Amino acid sequence: MIDKIKAHIEEVAAFTADDLQAVEAFRIQYLGKKGLLNDFFAAFKTVPNEEKKAYGQAINELKTAATEKVNGLKEALTDKAADAGKYGDLTRPAESVSLGARHPISIVKNQIIDIFSRIGFNVSEGPEIEDDWHNFTALNLPEYHPARDMQDTFFIQTDPDILLRTHTSSVQVRYMENNQPPIRTISPGRVYRNEAISARSHCFFHQVEGLYIDKDVSFADLKQTLQFFTTEMFGKSEIRLRPSYFPFTEPSAEVDVYWGLETETDYRITKGTGWLEIMGCGMVDPNVLSNCGIDPNEYSGFAFGMGIDRIAMLLYGIPDIRLLSENDVRFLEQFKSAL
Missing domain, CATH: 3.30.930.10 (Bira Bifunctional Protein; Domain 2)
Structure with a gap:
């Protein structure tokens, strides 16, 4: 079970998204009421006593990683959207720069x-x-x-x-x-x-x-x-x-x-x-x-x-x-x- 949690931690670290909808789907998958983290917490009572400490630490590590990933992606995509709204299409050719002249x-x-x-x-x-x-x-x-x-x-x-x-x-x-x-x-x-x-x-x-x-x-x-x-x-x-x-x-x-x-x-x-x-x-x-x-x-x-x-x-x-x-x-x- 711990190995399965660690595999999810690696998936969370590798995850990336280009829009907020994908980030929200990722959040629901891990942090939602019916997400994977709730399933892992529910399975805690079936874990042998000698493994409970390591199991709990793994779950907390997965939760922290998923939370930071969601917040980081949301912030980056929100800033990008704000810049696009302020400056328009950033891929457009820029206006020509007015060059100075020698006196x-x-x-x-x-x-x-x-x-x-x-x-x-x-x-x-x-x-x-x-x-x-x-x-x-x-x-x-x-x-x-x-x-x-x-x-x-x-x-x-x-x-x-x-x-x-x-x-x-x-x-x-x-x-x-x-x-x-x-x-x-x-x-x-x-x-x-x-x-x-x-x-x-x-x-x-x-x-x-x-x-x-x-x-x-x-x-x-x-x-x-x-x-x-x-x-x-x-x-x-x-x-x-x-x-x-x-x-x-x-x-x-x-x-x-x-x-x-x-x-x-x-x-x-x-x-x-x-x-x-x-x-x-x-x-x-x-x-x-x-x-x-x-x-x-x-x-x-x-x-x-x-x-x-x-x-x-x-x-x-x-x-x-x-x-x-x-x-x-x-x-x-x-x-x-x-x-």
């Missing part, structure tokens, strides 16, 4: 990094909160230098030595302080200037500045590097360099790319000349090299810098720089197909 600033920055990485430039980064030495003095802009007026600056609290960086040239200073030539690096990042916000200017924007320091670096190397960049970035290889002034480079130049005059937009953005200014550049001033612990008699180099925001506006025809920082979903969704 145009990120798209353009990644393109610039990719182009320069192909010719050996690595990426260097630095703090946005800078000190006067790295942002100005080391770059040949000592205190009271008139060129400081070219960059309206945000200072931190009342400390005139701590400020929000006005360019990523400060990253180049830090890189030169900690690395010996040959140096070939670009420094992308956000910069800040105390300017009025309008469709064409903002108090913060993004730059990429490049630096190459080695023996016998010439202006010809600079020109060829920039020509490679404009060809890869814009598909236009004709550039010109106009004399300019930057405190940290000598000689210095503005770089124009020939954009063409094929459309009305071309006439507008180039002011009818076909030429478009895209960046500044020059040979690194020997004073800057000395300030950073590099011997200017042994090494020379060039530097360049461009605005990521301006290039993004140019490539995507964005009319207002403020759109790049307003997080308007309608604007950002236009770039879902971009890299």
